[in-house]
Amino acid sequence: MSLLELRKLNKHFGGLHVTNAVDLTLEAGEIHCLIGPNGAGKSTLFRLILGEHHPGSGDVLFAGENITALKAFARIRRGLSVKFQVPGVFKGLSVRQNLEIALQSRHRGRELEAEIDRLLVFLGLASEQAQTAGNLSHGQKQWLEIGMAISLKPSLLLLDEPTAGMSPEETHMTGEMVQRLNADGMTVLAIEHDMAFVRQVAQRVTVLHLGQVFAQGSIDEIVADERVAAIYLGQAHA
Amino acid sequence: MxxxxxxxxxxxxxxTVGRGPAFWSLFAVVMMIAVAYPLFSDGYTVGNTVYFFVWVFIALSLCLIWGYGGSLSFGQTAFFGIAGYGYGVLTLNFGSAYGFTLVALVASVAIAAFFAALLGYFMFFGRIAGVFLGIVTLAVTLMLERFMAQTAGPEWHIGSARLNGFNGMSAMPPLTIPWPGEPIVLFADVGLYYFVLGLLVFVYLALRILMNSSxxxxxxxxxxxxxxxxxxxxxxxxxxxITFVIGAVLAGMSGVLYTAWGQYITPSSMGMTAAALPLIWVAVGGRSDLTSTVVGTLVVLAAFQALTIYGSQYALVFMGVLLVLTVLIAPNGLVLGTMNWLGRLAARITQRAG
Structure with a gap:
């Protein structure tokens, strides 16, 4: 059964048609990358999936349930989770407390402490746990937020440019992290511009252009598609 | 277990700032001094100290909503006034026998909480945030002030309690604890002092537990x-x-205790000056910490009163200057800044010693 199904999603911002009858199906267990030029509607699509925006028309189905009318927090409780484009950590709080806030609804007491320790090691942030999150490097903030997102044990993880601002090594490590999570059964939908990352992790790729699904297939098919290259080049020349 | x-x-x-044996020893010493204090002072001064204590609850309400929650409410005085008037109306109608003043205390605070739930529902579920939250809450408290100020005629009464417009209500009974033989009347001296002190310590510790919980x-x-x-x-x-309603309960406690302390309540307790002062106490103390808020509020209140006695026209100007200085020098609060500085100093000393 498909885990996430978007049916004819439409969203207007004033006169701007941001997503135009988008159909997208995600199979359980896959890593799916969403690419497309700037302004293609990728982040808006994420916000429609998460319930931060509500579509003008169309439906969002998650694990067979129509969640179009649900509020964002309720969707999260059903098994969605997200890492934002700009790292959304709690800047004024310690790294440890950031993770505690993410984990506390699932664990209590000593079990909670142990779970935080485990996650700190997984993220490579154990020595930074007392540090204020706002003082972390950009890459560390990204990992911390990924840590918060996965601590909910979601069945679907949404990643909005998880490697933005990372060095090639950090990007590769993030890719490995995503593959490890996927091996444990997590379905991943990632927006990403870094083609090395997409090549590393994606099992299927969807290209979004001007609010519509432009192409879909394996990374090799997408790279070989001349029309896809054209929209990126067109964007570059515009 | x-x-x-x-x-x-x-x-x-x-x-919360403050941990370990050092902090709690200091806390115990302060408690002992506070408990022994009436033995070494006269009734008037003790009553005046109660007056300071009474305001700490509304300061804590602002600490909770603004300092911890990040929503600036300019209208905690609205809940202060509602609960204060509530206590007046209830006790003037039903008197103080059978411990009714305590029932009135709880009921008035509950009315303020209900009002906060209603207002808060429309604000938060209407996604009002940031500066607009401050504007709406300020408008509410000023509207209440205006409304109560025009209730001067004899037609404005609830039961046998006249609202009395700008002059406000007076002569309501003080808090009274029923006791076999003779009920204990908590006049604004030693009796009320211990009652309010006990309540204050309870609220402070309860808020510490609440804020450090999930x-x-x-x-x-x-x-x-x-x-x-x-x-x-x-x-x-x-x-x-929920935070907003808890804040209203705290502000309402201030309102009831203030009314019971002075046996009067006027519309100006919901006015502009009344609404602005708690903000200054909390900002100067350190809005994001309970202890800083309590200490800051008591210090600023005492300084404000001293200034009012020796040069009343400058007291409010001084408050403004104090706020500006705080924002410039220690935006997180002077008391909190000092406590953090002392903490770092102690850590450095122990590090050097070790």
């Missing part, structure tokens, strides 16, 4: 980044509403 222990372990935590974690998370908090599955608006 472990649940019991972990409950009290929350007296310390990331959301609930407190969510509250500060919302202050730091409401979108992220929601994306961790927390119903942000519900948490904001």
């Amino acid at each position: 472990t649940g019991f222990v972990s409950f009290f372990r929350r007296l310390e935590g990331p959301q 609930f407190g974690n969510v509250i500060v998370a919302i202050r730091e980044n409401p979108e992220r908090a929601e994306m961790l599955g927390y119903d942000v608006r519900k948490y904001q509403l």
Whole structure:
């Protein structure tokens, strides 16, 4: 059964048609990358999936349930989770407390402490746990937020440019992290511009252009598609 | 048993300054001084100290909503006034026999809480945030002030209690504890002092536990980044509403205790000056910490009163200057800044010694 199904999603911002009858199906267990030029509607699509925006028309189905009318927090409780484009950590709080806030609804007491320790090691942030999150490097903030997102044990993880601002090594490590999570059964939908990352992790790729699904297939098919290259080049020349 | 222990372990935590034997020893010493204080002072001074204590509750309400929750409410005085008038109306109608003043205390605070729930529902579920929250709450308290100020005629009464317009209500009975033989009347001296002190310590410790609990974690998370908090599955608006109502309960306690202390309440207790002063106490003390708020409020209140006695026209100007200086020198609060500085100093000394 498909885990996430978007049916004819439409969203207007004033006169701007941001997503135009988008159909997208995600199979359980896959890593799916969403690419497309700037302004293609990728982040808006994420916000429609998460319930931060509500579509003008169309439906969002998650694990067979129509969640179009649900509020964002309720969707999260059903098994969605997200890492934002700009790292959304709690800047004024310690790294440890950031993770505690993410984990506390699932664990209590000593079990909670142990779970935080485990996650700190997984993220490579154990020595930074007392540090204020706002003082972390950009890459560390990204990992911390990924840590918060996965601590909910979601069945679907949404990643909005998880490697933005990372060095090639950090990007590769993030890719490995995503593959490890996927091996444990997590379905991943990632927006990403870094083609090395997409090549590393994606099992299927969807290209979004001007609010519509432009192409879909394996990374090799997408790279070989001349029309896809054209929209990126067109964007570059515009 | 472990649940019991972990409950009290929350007296310390990331959301509150002060931990370990040093802090709690100091706390014990302060408590002993506070308990012994009436023995070494006269009734008037003790009554005046109660007056200071009374305001700490509304300061804590602002600390909770603004300092921890990140929503600036300019209208805590609205709940102060509602509860104060509530106590007046109830006790003037039903008297003080059979411990009714205590019932009136609880009922008046409950009325303020109900009002806050209603107002908060429309604000938070209407997604009003930031500066607009301050504007709406300020408008509400000023409207209440205006409304109560025009209730001068004999037609404005609730039961046998006249509202009396700008002059306000007076002559309501003080808090009275029923006692076999003779009821204990808590006039504004030693009796009320111990009652309010006990309440204050209880509220302070309870808030420490609350803020270091998972609930407190969510509250500060919302202050730091409401979108992220929601994306961790927390119903942000519900948490904001609950915090707002708890804040109204605290402000309402101030209102009732103030009314019972002075046996009067006037519309100006909900006016502009009244609404602005708690903000200054809390900002100067350190809005994001309970202890800083309590200490800051008491110090600023005492200084304000001293200034009023020796040069009344300058007292409010001084408050303004104090606020500006705080914002410039220690934006997180002077008391909190000092406590953090002392903490770092102590850490450096122990490090050097070790």
